[in-house]
Amino acid sequence: MSDAAHAPDAHGHPAPPGGIMRWLTTTNHKDIGSLYLWFALIMLFAAGSMALLIRAELFQPGLQLVRPDFFNQLTTMHGLIMIFGVIMPAFTGFANWQVPLMLGAPDMAFPRMNNWSFWLLPVAAILLMSSFLLPGGAVAGGWTMYPPLFIQGGVSYDLTILAVHIMGLSSIMGSINIITTILNMRAPGIALMKMPLFVWTWLITAYLLIATMPVLAGAVTMLLADRNFGTHFFNAAGGGDPVMFQHIFWFFGHPEVYILILPAFGIVSQIIPTFSRKPLFGYASMVYATASIAILSFTVWAHHMFAVGMPVAAQLFFMLSTMLIAVPTGVKVFNWVATMWKGSLTFETPMLFAIAFVCLFTIGGFSGLVLAVAPVDIQLQDTYYVVAHFHYVLVSGALFSIFAGIYFWLPKWTGHMYDETLGKWHFWLSVVGMNIVFFPMHFLGLAGMPRRIPDYALQFTDFNQIATVGAFVFGFSQLVFLAVVLKAIKGGAKAPARVWEGAEGLEWTVPSPAPYHTFETVPAVK
Amino acid sequence: MKSMGQRSGMGGAALAASQPVLAEYGYNLQAPASSVAHHVFQLHNLIMLVCLGIFVAVFSVMFYSLLKHRKSLGHRAAHFHENTAVEVVWTVIPFIILMGMAYPAARVVIDMKDTSNPDMTVKITGYQWKWSYDYLNDGIRFYSNLATPREQIDGSAAKGKHYLLEVDEPMVVPVGKRVRLLITANDVIHSWWVPALGVKQDGIPGFIRDSWFKADRIGTYRGQCAELCGKEHGFMPIVVEVVSEDAYKAWVAKKQGAAHAAAADNAKSFAVAELVERGEKVYQANCAVCHQANGMGIPGAFLPINGSKVATGPIADHIRVVLNGRPGTAMAAFASQLSDADIAAVVTYQRNAWDNKMGDAAQPAAIAAARGGTAEAAAPAAQ
Numbered sequence: 001m002s003d004a005a006h007a008p009d010a011h012g013h014p015a016p017p018g019g020i021m022r023w024l025t026t027t028n029h030k031d032i033g034s035l036y037l038w039f040a041l042i043m044l045f046a047a048g049s050m051a052l053l054i055r056a057e058l059f060q061p062g063l064q065l066v067r068p069d070f071f072n073q074l075t076t077m078h079g080l081i082m083i084f085g086v087i088m089p090a091f092t093g094f095a096n097w098q099v100p101l102m103l104g105a106p107d108m109a110f111p112r113m114n115n116w117s118f119w120l121l122p123v124a125a126i127l128l129m130s131s132f133l134l135p136g137g138a139v140a141g142g143w144t145m146y147p148p149l150f151i152q153g154g155v156s157y158d159l160t161i162l163a164v165h166i167m168g169l170s171s172i173m174g175s176i177n178i179i180t181t182i183l184n185m186r187a188p189g190i191a192l193m194k195m196p197l198f199v200w201t202w203l204i205t206a207y208l209l210i211a212t213m214p215v216l217a218g219a220v221t222m223l224l225a226d227r228n229f230g231t232h233f234f235n236a237a238g239g240g241d242p243v244m245f246q247h248i249f250w251f252f253g254h255p256e257v258y259i260l261i262l263p264a265f266g267i268v269s270q271i272i273p274t275f276s277r278k279p280l281f282g283y284a285s286m287v288y289a290t291a292s293i294a295i296l297s298f299t300v301w302a303h304h305m306f307a308v309g310m311p312v313a314a315q316l317f318f319m320l321s322t323m324l325i326a327v328p329t330g331v332k333v334f335n336w337v338a339t340m341w342k343g344s345l346t347f348e349t350p351m352l353f354a355i356a357f358v359c360l361f362t363i364g365g366f367s368g369l370v371l372a373v374a375p376v377d378i379q380l381q382d383t384y385y386v387v388a389h390f391h392y393v394l395v396s397g398a399l400f401s402i403f404a405g406i407y408f409w410l411p412k413w414t415g416h417m418y419d420e421t422l423g424k425w426h427f428w429l430s431v432v433g434m435n436i437v438f439f440p441m442h443f444l445g446l447a448g449m450p451r452r453i454p455d456y457a458l459q460f461t462d463f464n465q466i467a468t469v470g471a472f473v474f475g476f477s478q479l480v481f482l483a484v485v486l487k488a489i490k491g492g493a494k495a496p497a498r499v500w501e502g503a504e505g506l507e508w509t510v511p512s513p514a515p516y517h518t519f520e521t522v523p524a525v526k
Numbered sequence: 527m528k529s530m531g532q533r534s535g536m537g538g539a540a541l542a543a544s545q546p547v548l549a550e551y552g553y554n555l556q557a558p559a560s561s562v563a564h565h566v567f568q569l570h571n572l573i574m575l576v577c578l579g580i581f582v583a584v585f586s587v588m589f590y591s592l593l594k595h596r597k598s599l600g601h602r603a604a605h606f607h608e609n610t611a612v613e614v615v616w617t618v619i620p621f622i623i624l625m626g627m628a629y630p631a632a633r634v635v636i637d638m639k640d641t642s643n644p645d646m647t648v649k650i651t652g653y654q655w656k657w658s659y660d661y662l663n664d665g666i667r668f669y670s671n672l673a674t675p676r677e678q679i680d681g682s683a684a685k686g687k688h689y690l691l692e693v694d695e696p697m698v699v700p701v702g703k704r705v706r707l708l709i710t711a712n713d714v715i716h717s718w719w720v721p722a723l724g725v726k727q728d729g730i731p732g733f734i735r736d737s738w739f740k741a742d743r744i745g746t747y748r749g750q751c752a753e754l755c756g757k758e759h760g761f762m763p764i765v766v767e768v769v770s771e772d773a774y775k776a777w778v779a780k781k782q783g784a785a786h787a788a789a790a791d792n793a794k795s796f797a798v799a800e801l802v803e804r805g806e807k808v809y810q811a812n813c814a815v816c817h818q819a820n821g822m823g824i825p826g827a828f829l830p831i832n833g834s835k836v837a838t839g840p841i842a843d844h845i846r847v848v849l850n851g852r853p854g855t856a857m858a859a860f861a862s863q864l865s866d867a868d869i870a871a872v873v874t875y876q877r878n879a880w881d882n883k884m885g886d887a888a889q890p891a892a893i894a895a896a897r898g899g900t901a902e903a904a905a906p907a908a909q
Contacts, residue, residue: 061689062681069757069827136827142754148731149714149756152856236732242715243730277597279607285617307717307726307752309735312639316632323624330620331613337588338612344603345596355592359585366577373573373627375566375634378726379555382717382752447552448721450752453760455679457691457748459552 016516024119027111028516029096034413035118036093037406041482043085043125048475050078055437055471058464063455071454072140077128079143080160083260084167085125087398091263092117092174094405095202097413099178101507101514102196104187104523109180117173124166131156142452144249145220147234147242151227158227161220168213175206175213182206187506189525193287196505197280200287201266204294208255208262211298216252219245243308250301258297260394262290264361264401265332268354270505271408272336275351276343277502282335289328289335296325306374307381315374322372326365333362348500349423353404356396356431364392367442382452385445391438396431403430403481410485411499415513416492422484429477436470556721559747559768560739563724565634573627580623638724641738644706648697652709652716652729652751654858655758655815659697662708666781669863670695671811672761676819679761691748694811696765700774701744707737713858714756720749720766728753741768756856758815791867791890798874798887805875808868813876816856821880828856832880841888844873845896861897866890 016022016031026032054074057065066074096114100107108114131138136154139145150157182203186195195203222245225231232238234245265286273280280286302310302318310318336358345351367389371377380386403426411417440463445451449460456464495512506525510518558564595601649660657670673692677683686692699705709718711729719726720739727737741747749764769777796804810819813831817823821832831837836844848869851859860869870888877884 061685063679064681067757067824068760072754072757072759140757146715146754149754152714152756236730241733243733276595277603278605281607282609282613283607285608285613308728308730309737312636315635315639319631319635320628323628324621326624327617327620331617333584334616337584337591339607340588340591341595342601342604342606343591343595344601345592346598355588358588362581362584366581369577370570370573373569373631375562375631375638376570376573378638379563379566379570379721379724381726382719382754443553446555448556448749450719450750450760452754453750455690455760458685458687458689 025115027107027115029100029108029111029114030413030514030516032108032114032118033093033096033098036089036096036121039118039121039125040086040090040093040402041485043081043089044478046129047078047081047086048478050074050081052471052475054078055468057454058456059468060465061456061458061461066454068454069140070137072142072452073132073138075452076139076142077132080128080139080164081125082394083143083256084164085121085128087260087394087402088167088171089121090402091202091205091260091398092171092178094198094263094267094402094409095174095178097409098507099181099199099202100185101412101510101518102199102505103182103185103190104506104519104525105181105185106517106519108177109185110177113173114177117170117177120166120170120173124163124170127159127163127166131159134159144253145223145245146249147223147226147245150223151234158224161224164220165217168217171209172213175209178202178206179210187519187523187525193284196266197269197283197286198263198266201262201269201290204290205259205262208259208294208297212252212255212259215248216256219248219252222248243305246305246308247302250304251298253304254301255294255297257393258293260398261361262294264357264398265290267401267405267408268336268357271350271354271404272339272358274408274500274502274504275346275348275354276340277345278339278343279504280335281338281341282331285331286335289331292328293325296321296328300325303372303374303377306377319372319374323369326369326372329365333358333365346501348407349418349420349427350404350408352424352427352431353400353407356427357400357404360392360396360400360431360434364389364397367392380445382450383445384441384449384451387451388438388441388445391441395434395438400430403427406485408500409507410488411495412507412512412514414488414492415495415511416488416490417495417499418484418488418492422480422487426477426480426484429480430474433470433474433477437467437474438470440464440466440470558724559722559743559745560724560741562634562638562739563722565637566724569631569634572630576623576627580620638737641706641736643704644738645703646699647706647708648699649708649710649734650697650718650729652711652713652718652755652762653863654713654756654856655751655762657697657716657718657762657764658863659695661778664778664782666778666785668695668781669811670697670765672763674761676814688748690761691750691763691765693763693765696746696767698767698769698774698777699741700771701741701768702771704738704740707739708734709737710734715753716751716755716762717753718749718764719752720747720764722747723749723766726752741766744768744770761815788865788867792865792894793890794867795889795891796867796870796887798878798885801871801874801887802878804868805871805873806879808864808872809875809879812860812864813872821876821882831876832882837876837882838884841873841877841886841892842896844877845869845888845893848873849893849896866893866897869893 134156138156139160141150141153182199222233226233232240234240234242269280300322303322407423444460444463449456497511498508506523555567555570558567647662649662651658660667670693673694674690678685709727709729711731715728715730717726717728723739725737725739727735745768747766751759751762816828817831823830836847849861851857867890870890870893873888
């Protein structure tokens with residue numbers, strides 16, 4: 001990756017500037033992809049440390065390590081950073097690296113805008129993180145930013161609104177780039193229904209981002225106005241309604257959930273056929289299922305608000321529409337299993353993470369189904385059951401798919417095979433650790449432990465202690481991941497162009513590491 | 527509804543047998559104590575069973591494949607990649623299963639939402655960070671605060687059995703009566719949740735939402751605020767005591783008597799020592815969360831009272847701050863929350879505790895006068 005970057009290549013491109021300027025000024029999709037991925041990794045460790053502090057405080061009842069207001073800052077920032085700073089940038093990093101390689105395009109459609117979309121992110125991250133140092137501390141009203149609580153906060157709340165705006169801009173520009181690339185820059189012969197599924201899922205995700213990010217921007221702008229300019233959008237005393245914020249927020253927030261998982265479906269749909277040595281089962285139904293999930297995601301938002309109180313008809317509508325999402329999601333799981341069926345399976349680290357994804361994401365899907373049922377949701381809303389649910393979806397779902405994708409494409413990116421033994425250690429520690437943290441949280445939620453509390457009643461002690469032990473195992477095992485990545489960048493067995501025996505697609509036709517410029521002449525696609 | 531009632535009866539019997547186990551380990555929903563909670567308990571069991579069945583079926587297939595269709599066993603890959611019949615079947619069957627689950631769920635939704643024909647109505651208001659209960663039929667109104675001592679939370683004292691789930695004044699209701707709840711909030715959104723009664727309803731400032739329960743067993747049921755409401759969100763529990771009809775009547779009489787006594791207190795004059803003693807209790811229940819027991823506040827977040835200009839300045843200004851709060855900050859207005867006598871006591875305590883040795887006292891009459899005065903004084907200022 002780095003050697004290839006510095007020498008002028010056969011096509012007469014000037015060498016990119018060296019040092020930091022290479023990264024600041026780069027318009028190369030591979031460089032920008034790497035930047036997104038490194039940014040996500042740094043943020044993963046930042047927000048992960050916050051999670052460990054939260055779990056350490058919850059190891060036993062009573063207040064030991066942090067005060068309640070700081071605890072709320074930790075939970076809020078953990079959520080915001082993991083969503084906007086880890087999962088979303090990591091998927092965008094994959095899109096940058098892989099979409100042009102998979103479609104036979106020389107780069108993204110708008111390379112300069114690509115640079116700008118990335119470099120907005122560190123600015124937003126600095127705004128968010130520096131608020132820990134401001135008077136009153138960081139934002140503590142929950143990542144959902146519900147007013148009126150959010151109106152009460154100090155200056156860091158305004159910084160958070162600004163940071164959300166900047167991250168939204170970054171996402172919208174990134175999405176425009178991805179959509180334009182996919183629709184205009186496919187090599188001849190790659191019809192839409194022949195695109196790799198990863199590209200399909202990102203196309204749909206990018207549309208979701210463009211549709212919902214402005215909604216979030218509107219919601220936080222109204223918060224900003226209520227906080228600073230004397231408006232009363234969310235203040236009943238001035239004729240507003242605090243619940244209106246929740247409707248607007250979740251109209252963004254539920255499609256956002258799928259923004260965080262559709263690219264994961266895409267990655268897994270590349271990996272499972274590769275290591276099954278068998279084409280993906282039901283390609284067309286996978287595409288239709290992804291599209292159905294995306295469309296349905298705009299009709300289910302109020303299932304986050306069953307405890308707010310709604311008319312019967314609204315509760316029934318949102319319950320039914322939410323349950324309906326289980327159908328296309330089920331189709332996907334069945335298709336993955338059918339892809340493995342009668343394959344010729346091997347279990348390299350990417351495949352292990354992909355299998356864990358299918359199994360554990362399904363647990364998250366089932367707990368989602370339990371939560372879709374309005375009367376049960378009302379019991380479980382805002383409890384640890386919900387915490388367990390979305391961590392199964394976002395950790396063993398989104399994050400595991402990211403790990404799977406990194407192991408899958410790292411040899412292509414670096415030109416070196418990663419250390420398979422260390423990779424397997426990382427997998428087993430993660431999968432065991434993750435389940436020890438989050439499985440007991442189902443029981444805590446059922447038994448009645450609310451989320452977002454720094455201290456709890458004595459009957460919740462045992463499961464909390466188990467979860468904390470698991471959290472430290474899971475957290476520290478990510479250092480193994482860091483070691484694997486660094487080791488593969490430094491050296492290792494030379495990777496061939498077609499890294500995996502069962503790998504299909506254009507990205508495996510270019511050498512490993514992928515040269516700084518690829519597909520400058522349009523590839524022939526059969 | 528009849529068939530559902532019968533099913534819940536059977537479920538209840540089965541449940542009663544296993545209750546001690548459930549209560550001890552706490553890995554399932556709490557033992558239900560109302561009809562709604564029974565329905566929810568059964569609905570959850572049903573869905574869990576369906577999910578578990580599907581999970582086992584799908585992943586048996588997957589793990590069979592993982593074991594048998596390995597390259598290391600010499601298994602060669604087949605090349606099929608679609609089958610329309612199979613794909614239609616596994617789209618339609620889940621849809622039918624889901625509709626089968628939605629039907630009983632919809633019936634419970636409709637039942638939960640039916641708040642008609644209550645036997646009594648209680649208005650519940652969430653505050654940062656306590657609850658108030660207004661018995662609209664019996665004219666009783668009181669606040670309910672966390673009763674767990676701060677020493678237990680900080681670890682300097684052993685934790686009690688109901689750590690964090692105990693209050694000074696529980697909500698009391700008669701068994702077997704339909705209780706309608708009108709739930710709202712004063713400052714930010716809170717959520718009133720008692721798992722065993724199957725009620726969770728957000729309290730939204732400026733709006734009133736309703737819910738209901740009919741407790742079927744005498745007992746004490748505990749819950750907590752379920753919507754993040756600021757730093758003490760984890761410390762505003764809910765306790766509902768379900769008692770017999772007679773015990774409820776006795777409790778109502780007692781509370782009404784206490785209300786008369788409190789009204790009488792407002793007309794009295796007290797010695798400084800009496801006010802300080804009473805004021806300390808009021809302070810611990812209402813002020814210490816932010817301003818701390820030692821009056822030092824929390825630097826950067828909550829101002830100190832010890833040595834403050836307000837507590838060592840003119841007493842009329844001090845009273846005004848306590849009555850009206852400080853808009854735009856976390857300092858609440860206590861005018862509607864505390865009686866004249868309690869405000870007099872807490873002001874006197876603050877002026878004489880710690881290093882504040884003012885030696886003066888506020889009497890209930892002065893508070894009553896300030897209330898009248900503030901209403902008139904505030905009106906022109908607002909215009």
